[in-house]
Every structure is written in C-alpha cells, then in structure tokens.
Amino acid sequence: MPLSRRALAAAFAVCVALPLSACGSSGGGSADADASGKVEGDITFQTWNLRANFKDYFEGVIAGFEKKYPGTKVKWIDQPAEGYADKISADAAGGTLPDVVNVSPDLVAPLAKAGLALDLDKVAAKYKKEYLDGAWASHQVPGLQGTYAFPWYLNTGPLFYNKTLFKEAGLDPEQPPKTYDEVFDAALTMAEKTDGKVATLANVPTIEDFGRYGVPLMNKEGTAFAFNDTKGVELLTKYKELYDAKALDPQALTATPESSGKKFLTGAVAMNPGSALDLGNFKKQAPNLYKNIGITDQITSTGHVNMYVMGVMVNAQTKRTPAAVAFAHYVTDAEHQMSFAKKVAIFPSTAGSLDDPYFTKEDGTDETRVRVAAAKSLKNAVNYTPVLFSEQMKTALRNEVAKALQGKESPKEALDNAVEACDRLLRQQG
Amino acid sequence: MASSTVSRVRRQLPSSPWLFAAPGLLITGAFILYPFVSTLVNAFTDRRTLIPGEFVGLANFSELLHDDMFWIGLRNSTLYVLVVVPALVVLPLLLALLVQKNIPGITFFRSAFYTPVVASIVVVGLIWVWLLDERGLVNSVLEAIGVGRVGFLSDQWLLLLSAMAVTVWKGLGYYMIIYLAALANVPRELHEAAAVDGAGAVRRFLSVTVPAVRSTMVLVGALSSVAAFKVFSEVYLMAGPSGGPAGEDTTLVMLVQRTGTGLTGRVGYASAISVVVFVVTVALMLLVLRADRKDAS
C-alpha cells in the first residue's frame, strides 16, 4: 500500500487538532453533604453479583423501604462477578456512579481518596453503634479521616479436608492439623506417602496468610509495607520447602480460588479453605467426595481468623443524600442483615446479631456446625487484607512469592522486592 | 480496454466519495482514533484512573526501560509472533490442500474446521483450561498411553506454548478459507507440467503451490503477526490475570490491562505501553509489506 509521507503527516495533524477532553472527575467534595433532609426521590442501588440467587430478597427489601419512606423509589442494578472493578472505574471516571454501591474495602479506598465516597462519620455517625466495631472500622482509609461505607455482610470459613486422602497417607482423619506447623508436617507426610501425587495445599501464600501467620503487614502509620520481616521470611521459606516436596500443588503458582476448589473436588489436593457455602457445592458437584469431607478451623497463629467484609457506600455526588444514606443504612441494619444471613451462608456485621440462636445453637447437621463455629470465630476476626492493598499490589506480591518458590530468588530477596514494589505503587496511588 | 472509459467511470460528483466514506470515517474517528489520541497524550502524563494527571515528559517511557515486567511482556509478545505466525502461515495452507478435493462430505469437514473461529474466545478459553488441566482430558490420555502427566498450565514455557497452540487452533479455520480461495486460482496446468516432469508431491508443493499462493501467505503473515503481537485473551484466560508463574507469561497488552485498569490504574503508564504496542505493530506491518514488495520485484 503506497502511503506518502505527506498523507501520514496530514492524518496525524488531523488527529492532534481534535480537542482533547481531560476526562476523569475532579473529585467532588463530600464535606458539605447533609443527610438530615427529607428522605425522598429516586436513587439507584448497585450490588455485586447477587441477582441470580437473591432476586426476591432484594425486591422485598426495596419494597419495604419504599413503603417506609413514601416518595422514594429505588432502582436496583446488579453487576456480574467479573469486571466489577472495571465497571466501577469507568463509572467513577465518567461520573455515572450509582447513588448506593456495594463495595469491598479495597474498592472504597481509591473512591474515598477521589472524594467520591461519602464520609459516614460526618453524616451518619449516629448509626455507628449498631455495628460491630471491627466491621465499622474496616472501611476507614489510612491517611484519610472518616469512614466511607456501612459494613454489610461478613464471611469467613473453615478449612475442608479430604478424609480419604488423609487415611491413605496414614494420617488420622479424625485429628486434622490445628496449627501452621501441623499443617506443614501433614503436607510433607502426604507428599511423601503418595509420591508427590497428592498435594495438601493448593494456593501460594497471600497477604491474608502473612497476616494470620503473625507477620506485621504495614507500619503503624499505614504509609509503608512491612511484611518482609523475619516472620514473613520464615513463612515463605516453609512454603518453599512444601513446594519442593510437591506438598504445595505444582500448579499453585497459577491457581485461582476456582481452580483450587476444583482440585479439591477432584481429589488432587487434600485441603482447601472455604465457607459454609461450599458445603452445598460439594453435595451437588461431587457427591462421592461429600461423604469424606472433614471440617476443621481456619489455621491462625494470631488467635484471630481472617474475615472478608462487604460494605455499602454512598456516592458523595448523589443528589439525594438523605434517601441514599437512609437506604444504605436500611439494607445493612440488623433486621435485614439477619434475614439475608438466613438465606445464604454469610454473617451479619451488626452488633449482637451473632448472638442470635441461629448462630449459636447446633442441630447436628454439618451446615449448622460450620455456621456456629464461624460465627463464634467472627467475634474477634480481623480483615487482614490492608485497605490500601490494590490489585496491582496483589499481583506484585504473588509474582515475587512465585520467584521465591521457584528458587529464582531467596525468600528474603523476594519479600524485599515485593515490599519495595508495593510501596512504590502505594506512593503512585497518590 | 479504453482507458478513457475507466477514467470516466471514476469521475464523480465532487461530494459523493466523502458521503460514501463518511459513516465509516466518523465512527472510526470518534470511537477508535480519538480515544487513541487521548491515550497518546496520556502517555506523557501521570494520570491515574481517578486522578487527572500532570505532564511528566518522557518519564513513563524511561520508567519502562527499567521495568522488568515490560521486558518480559516484550519478550513474550515477540515470541508469540515468532512461533504463531509461521504456524498460521503454513498449517492452514496444508489444511486447505487437505480439504481442497471435492470428495464426499467435504463441505461438512470444511464447516466443522471453521467452528473454533466462530466460538467466542472466552468460551474457547474455558474449554481449553479444563482440557489441559492436570487432571483434564488431555492429561488422562497422556497418562493412559504412558507419557505421564504434563503441567501444561503450571510451567512458564508450556503455558505460553499452550496459549500459542490455542491461538493456532482458533485461527486454523480462518486462514484455511483464505488459502482455499487462493488455491482455486492456481492454474491446473502448472501442476500437470510439474507432474509430467516427475516432481513428487513435496516438490510440487514447494515449486508450484507455494509460489502461486505467495501473496496470500504474505497477507496471512501480516494479519497474524499484528494479531499475535497484540495477544491478550488466550494468555489472560489460561495463565490468569497475573500472567502465569511469577508473571513470566505476561504479554504487553496484558500489562496494559493490568497497570491501567481498576480504580488504582496508572492510566498514564499504561498508555505509554499502548504506544509502544502501536509503534511495533505499525513497524511489523510495514516490514511485512516491504518484504513483499522486495520479493515481488
């Protein structure tokens, strides 16, 4: 194709002459927002992949709210699991964020910094006492004053193990490991007895694992990462040993929660963390396995298990602040969290809810046993994932951990590099 | 043929050419080139997803030079071109020769070979991840015939190779059709003359078929090398968002996606990588076309 240089120059001139819009919102102020007005108007509520299974529940909640506050109308939109962060980013950059949004702490942090999340300490401080302290604090962002989302449901889970595989390896299926050391020993035995065919763990250590092992993740001010201390190096060194012995699955470096779940189902891996929810899955997907599943507590060296927190934030730029705040509170109040928890294996973040007999009384079934144990452990659980730990940082840590496991770097070097990379990303977040 | 007629056919009302081209130019300009120009501008800023950037000169580009991940991405995208392009130039041609003869049922085979092209890449990814899993179908077969299980999805190089295989698998049918059309234009006399000369099948392939479809091979080479350098989905789906063990399977476009998206995305830096990708694909295209012109003359 003959192209003259002049044509090229012309094309570029045309392109560059086009006016450029510097997109991206310039962070609206949330300071003046006021939630004390009349609760009225149309608002939009966005959830994260809850429609497929809980359509009736949410429609019920919305109908209840609209009845309680005549003159309001809630439009519910639900986004699928994949691409949620991309969706929120595009909306945030384009100024089309819904009024009330289902978020997790790591999503809230950048939104709060950009002035897009409403500070609830300013407009909704009166509701603070209704929630567990730890849950309320989970949407606070280091470096910023305030709390940027109502805590919603919590989740944590036990560790599942395959009794058959334990038996075959000569381990006692009724005495599952309870500490990190016991897990590591069991894993090495399993690998040795099965000639490396059956691994015990399917995932490389994540930031939560470091937290549960007792490694300090950040400095006190929350301005730099600190998980490269001796304790962190010790954990990674141990994992390296497991990896070399094939006690950590050889595919662990590329594993996702889904793929490791699958491995557990196929009996390629002997242990897998999960939640009460997974029990149902096991029953459905691998009926043969279900009979042989053992359940034990999450392993932790700190006395605190890890929990995941979901939140509901209010868009700082909403035109209907009173209605949006009222609805965000309504969805997350004790009554509605409790009824949601009875629909699906999640746990309410409201004070006192976990003392409900539903979470304390056993009835002999596996489901109840898991639920009661989890509810008990949640009372002092910690959300180990730092609020400022972005996707990019997760990847950086994961890749450095992989280098250590492959032997390309020593555990110490790998963690030093990971901390350096995460600190740099933290500074670049602005 | 009177050349004056030709030029008369080409003579037009002054406005109509632009009217004809207008819809296409408008759409392409507004939704592809204009956003791309903002990307070009962003490449010289430190813009983040939610924070408007400031002009930083060439800082992003000089950071690229010291970014290990960038070099890994460049290596993988280049390897992708080097492996996938020859395969997609040669294999579909052989396949086209295989389905060229009108034997009974051949239409069925031609259509069936095209199915992978029609299926979406996400579906293809899901299917192959499950097939190549350590306990998947492929490994069960390999173990049954005594080869033993292979870590297609855990080894850095096997993973890249598996993704390349999927790219080739999905592209076979597409390029096969292009070749099939070209082959139909090869005059039979050429083959017959060669057969009379006593040339075997391989000789005939090299001395008759290949020269006859050479320009098509160049086209396939150009299209597939641009696509291969911009590879994203196959590797992303098979190696995962973090790019395989230690990120060693990251490609350049994956790096664009990883650094630039999400609420903490570094739009400026990702734009700089996009610019590099664009420059290299333009260069690749020019290289292939120039090689073609040189060969032809």
Next chain:
Amino acid sequence: MSVIDKAPPAPARPAAPREPRITDEHGRRVRVWELALRYLLLLGVLALTVGPFLWQLSTSLKGPTEDIFSSPPRFLPADPTLHNYERVADTIPVWDYALNSLKVAAANVVTNCVGAALAGYALARLRYRGRTAATLVFILAMLVPVEGIIIAQFTTMRELGLNNTLIGVVLPGCVSALNVLLMRNAFLNLPYEIEEAAFVDGANVWQRFLRVAVPSVKGTLAVVAIFAFMGAWDDFLWPLIVLSDPSKFTLTIGLNYLHGTFANDERLVAAGTIIAVAPLIALFACLQRYFFRGVGEGAVKG
C-alpha cells in the same frame, strides 16, 4: 472460486463401475489408498477442532448426581438431561438477554454491511483527493490496541449521552476498520468492465454501487455479516462497561452471573457456554455457502 461452492459432487453415477468414481478438482480419479488417508487425516483434524465442544456439551447434559470430576473422565453422560438448561433459564432471564444480544448483533450486522460497503467502495473505486489518507485512517484504526482505550471510549459515549443504551453498545464497532478493508479488497478485485456497461447506460454512482457493485460482492458481505454478528455476540468488556441496567444486559454479561461467588456449578457454566455458542454455529451453518465464497473475494489480494 467455483470449486469451493460446489456441493459435494454426487460420487456414484449410475453408469459408474463398481468402485465409486471420486475425482479431484482437476477431474482426475483419486486412488483408494489416498482417499482413505485423506479421510483419516480429516477425521483426525475433526476430532481436534470439534471434540472440545462436544466435551463441553457432554458436561452440560450430565445430571446432578453424576460426578463430573471423575477420573478417568466419562465421555457420555450416563443419564442425559436438559435439566441444566432449565436451571440456567430459571436463574437468569436468559431469553431477555438473548433478545438484547440479538438486537445488538443484528444492528451491528446491518451497520457494518452498509457502512463497510460504502466506505470500501469509496476507497476502492472513487477517485478523490485524500483517498490514501482515508485508507490510512482505517489501517491505523485496525492497529490500535483496544484494551488501552476502553475508558476513553466510555467517556466519549457518556458525553454523547449514550451510556447505558444498546446504541452505545453498538456504536464503536458499528463500522469496523477490518470490515471496511475487506470490502475495499473485494471491490478492488471487481473488473472495471462490470461497471462500465452501467456507466454507458447513464447510471450515476449510487445506481452503479447499488445495482452493479454490491451484488457482485455478496460473498464478502456474508463474511462481514458473520464477523459483525460474532463480534457483537461475543463481546464482553465493552457492553459491561457501557450498560448499567441489568434489563439491557447482553447474553455474555448475563451468563457471567452463573460464574460468580454465590453460584458456581460447572454443569451450569457448560450449559451457558453452549447457549452462547449454539446460535453462532447455527447462523454459520446457514450462511456457510456464501461465506466460503466471500472470504476468498475479500482477502485473496493483499
């Protein structure tokens, strides 16, 4: 080109001797061992290209009591059931999503066929200043890495007020650069003589375009149609970003609900993928006759 479109020739003529007469493209007889080898190779490639889809289909037909992770794998469902498809339809409004996808895909087909034919004709046939620059615009557009510009595209769409509309989903791809270039090549391959007669009859440029040029490149139009349909039907990230309202979601986004945290069942996912692929295969089966002719027209000449 005609060779390719020919239906498989009826192999056994009544008058033929005992052995069926199979001929190659030059009318010569094909030897039996060569034929056998050909079929063997064809079947091998068939297993490779179609096998993976059949495996997915088999998974989707397996009932809830069947262990789908068993090793060695079972190829055929022990007790085939359509139950998983019913469950997909119960879990998400799959028909609404399919209808949205169909609207988007159909619009995309129409705009691409019309827009690409017009632009391709202008690039190939009309003589005017700036034609090279116009061609260059489309070539450059083809080289742009889309992953890097998606947020900028969204911002543009929002400024036009078209976010959260199906029009917004269609617009960026509604005249794709690749299709324009395909059409350009198809028109370039048409001999000028074809239009000449019409010109002599006094037809203007629009009439020549509609009555003479377009009917001669039907094949390439079929290719553009299939590409446009596929592109719109398969796209995930762009519709996800543009659309907010679930009632407007397309099938690929909707099916993603099956894949999430609260519902995770391999059989359902398999049924979902089959639902996503089946219409494309059906469409392709219908259009394949034109299609095989078309890819040739547009692409032979570089």
